Amino acid sequence: MTLDNNIIQAALDKTTISSNPTVNDEQMDALFYKPTRDADIIAPFGPTIGYFKLSSSFVDSINTYVSKDLPDFSGDVVGKVNQELRWTDEMSNLLLNEIKNFTFNYVDSSLQRASYNTVKLDLSQMNYKLDVQSAWFVRQYETEYNPIHVHNGMYSCVGYLKLPEGIEKEWEKEAHSNKTSTHGHIAFYHNYGQNGDFIIRPSVGDFYIFPANLSHCVYPFYTKGERRSFSANLTFLPQPKE
Ligand SMILES: [Fe+2]
Numbered sequence: 001m002t003l004d005n006n007i008i009q010a011a012l013d014k015t016t017i018s019s020n021p022t023v024n025d026e027q028m029d030a031l032f033y034k035p036t037r038d039a040d041i042i043a044p045f046g047p048t049i050g051y052f053k054l055s056s057s058f059v060d061s062i063n064t065y066v067s068k069d070l071p072d073f074s075g076d077v078v079g080k081v082n083q084e085l086r087w088t089d090e091m092s093n094l095l096l097n098e099i100k101n102f103t104f105n106y107v108d109s110s111l112q113r114a115s116y117n118t119v120k121l122d123l124s125q126m127n128y129k130l131d132v133q134s135a136w137f138v139r140q141y142e143t144e145y146n147p148i149h150v151h152n153g154m155y156s157c158v159g160y161l162k163l164p165e166g167i168e169k170e171w172e173k174e175a176h177s178n179k180t181s182t183h184g185h186i187a188f189y190h191n192y193g194q195n196g197d198f199i200i201r202p203s204v205g206d207f208y209i210f211p212a213n214l215s216h217c218v219y220p221f222y223t224k225g226e227r228r229s230f231s232a233n234l235t236f237l238p239q240p241k242e
Helices: 005-014 056-067 089-114 167-175
Strands: 039-042 049-053 083-086 126-141 146-149 155-162 186-189 197-200 206-211 215-218 226-240
Touching: 005 089, 039 089, 049 089, 056 089, 056 155, 056 226, 089 126, 089 155, 089 206, 089 226
Parallel strands: none
Antiparallel strands: 039 049, 049 206, 083 126, 126 226, 146 215, 155 206, 155 226, 186 197, 186 215
C-alpha cells in the first residue's frame, strides 16, 4: 500500500509524539510498561518501540476471522502454543489501514533518533510504501509460552485481541511476590544487562511495533483461557516520486 502524503502530512502536523523519545517514570513502575496516551514512541534502550491503541472496531472485526478456516502457520514460527494461523490478504489490508499513519510516525521518529536528527522521511521527494509480508494469530493457552526469538525483515508488530477471563487476579497475586511481573507478558531484550529488558503487560487493543531483529519472548500464564494476539512482519520502503 502506498501511503497518501497529504494524509500523512496532516497526521504529522497533529502529532505530539516526541522525536527524542524516552520512557518516563510515570510509564514504568519498575515492573512493566503502562501506556499513558493513545500513541507513543518508546526508547527503553537502543532500539525504538512504537505504541498505538487500536480502535475497538478493528479489534472486533479481526476477532471474527479467528473462527474461519485459516491455514496453520505454526511450522514457520517458534511458539510453544496451541494454534498459530496465517492471515489472509483481506485481514492484512485491514491492519495496514489501521496502522499506516502511526507507522509513518514511528519510522520517522526512529530514523531521527538513530541519526541524531540528521535523517528524516521526506514527503516532498518520496512516496512511502507499507506492506505486510506475513501476519498470523497466536492463540496461547495456560502454561504455553513463546521462547526468545527474532523475526525476519524490517519491522515486526504485535497486537492484543483477547485475554483469559480473570487473569488480573493472577497478576495481583504475582505483584504481591515483589518480583518482576512476567505471567503472560511480552519481554523485549537488548544487550541484556543493565536496563536491557523491557516488559509489557498485554491489554486488549494495545499494539506495539519494533525492529524485526529485537529479541523478545512471551512468558506462560496459569489462568484458564485464551490469550489471543496477532503478529505481522512489515516492510516500509521509500519510492522516488515520478
Ligand atoms: Fe515474536
